[in-house]
Amino acid sequence: MLELGDFVMTHLAYGLYLVISVGMTIWVARALSSNGDVFLIRCFGQDRELAASTNRLLVIGFYLVNLGFISYRLNDWHVDTVSLIPEIGSRVGISLLVLGFMHFFNMLMIARFGRAVAAWANDQEAAIAEGRHPAPSGPADHRA
Numbered sequence: 001m002l003e004l005g006d007f008v009m010t011h012l013a014y015g016l017y018l019v020i021s022v023g024m025t026i027w028v029a030r031a032l033s034s035n036g037d038v039f040l041i042r043c044f045g046q047d048r049e050l051a052a053s054t055n056r057l058l059v060i061g062f063y064l065v066n067l068g069f070i071s072y073r074l075n076d077w078h079v080d081t082v083s084l085i086p087e088i089g090s091r092v093g094i095s096l097l098v099l100g101f102m103h104f105f106n107m108l109m110i111a112r113f114g115r116a117v118a119a120w121a122n123d124q125e126a127a128i129a130e131g132r133h134p135a136p137s138g139p140a141d142h143r144a
Helices: 004-035 037-043 048-072 084-129
Strands: none
Touching: 004 037, 004 048, 004 084, 037 048, 037 084, 048 084
């Protein structure tokens, strides 16, 4: 059972961790979303609509994964006045590392498959415009 001082410190740590982590997640998501447009447009062969749609989906996924990870990290804290700052710093740092790795993985995958997805989407739109049924192929069939 926690003593009153430990209870207060633990909940203070939870609050600080959540405010810092959620705040940084929101800031990073907004920065990536607003600055990632040019990258996505180029990766998707100048298809602005596909790039904007992908950008929105990436932001949603970014929030879900990061807020889920942040929530998961709330487990099993035992802090006191001495370990409060190191504990929060360690947990925020690990959250930032996960954010960074996830971001670079997403960029790698988009750069690798973006043009294939754009070519596939263009083929689908052309088939519909010509009145034919789009082929059941997927973006993997358009890789260079």
